[in-house]
Amino acid sequence: MMNKRRGLLVVFSGPSGSGKGTVLKEAMKKCENLQLSVSVTTRAPREGEVDGVDYIFYSQEQFKELVSQNGFLEWACFCENYYGTPRARIEALLSEGKDVVLEIEVQGAMKIREKCPDAVLIFNLPPSMEELKNRLEGRNTDAPEVIAKRLETAVWEISQAKKYDYVLVNDTVDNAANTLLAVIEGEKCNINRNEKLLAEYK
């Protein structure tokens, strides 16, 4: 008999405007075994953000305390705010057999790759660069320089997609969510993840 199988640690990245958050939400609606890891941050909550849902909001002192306890899988500082992926909850979920998704940017993903070689890294692409530009411009809330900067960042991020294990195109949210779930399901069948299973057939 098989023991309860450990879940898969999934890193999901993509440029701003690629719609990765929406794809993830849709995928989680379709598959309750998929759980999002909530990041810890020291930045102030924005309007509508809920503690424990959007982020776990920590003081700088709390954050540094958890760093000193080796409590983060990875952490970084952007614009004087700290962001981190807390280890304990992820470990608990994986042990229960849940698949845990980290929605993090490229540098964070590479740190996870190093620390957790078992993680599967998936990159979410917009349908095209033109479409990405339209989406970023369509937000209207940002100044042209901000949009230009974001597009530049997106170009760099997409150039890093080759370091990921899988790439998917967010043409429609439904398609992309189904594809994401297929990638996760398929990866669990990867021969390199099934040595124990094969050993049961002797």
Next chain:
Amino acid sequence: MMNKRRGLLVVFSGPSGSGKGTVLKEAMKKCENLQLSVSVTTRAPREGEVDGVDYIFYSQEQFKELVSQNGFLEWACFCENYYGTPRARIEALLSEGKDVVLEIEVQGAMKIREKCPDAVLIFNLPPSMEELKNRLEGRNTDAPEVIAKRLETAVWEISQAKKYDYVLVNDTVDNAANTLLAVIEGEKCNINRNEKLLAEYK
């Protein structure tokens, strides 16, 4: 704009009694993009077998002619009968974007791996060795020595599963068919199959 994407060449193997034929049929019912490659054989049709559906039935002369034209992806001789995987139809289907499954045994699969490094190799496992034994014995149509021999072959075949890319467990036909389709869908997102796609984002 993307060109029509080439389909995936899928090799699906598993021991006698693992139910791979049933899984394949169910998967093809769920996904019309999946097509089975029909093998060519020189053996006589069994009752109920339809030419062009179960096998393409060739005379020895026809078979040797196609061999001499390099018309097989792989071929072999068992019990004085020839069996082969004809190349032309597979090539046509792949060009149309269809995913083509070859249901072949381990040695044939290894030949395909050599000739078509792009092929994805998937191994179908029974739920357990006990269950496989039950299934082989339950057929009742074969003598105990034949069953014992088949079980021995199955043990050897399963020992070769580690040479495949993916392994799945046929616990229920529906699960296994869904998993097979997920593996195929997921594998299309493999970063190594998407260089052209990424090149479009420059």
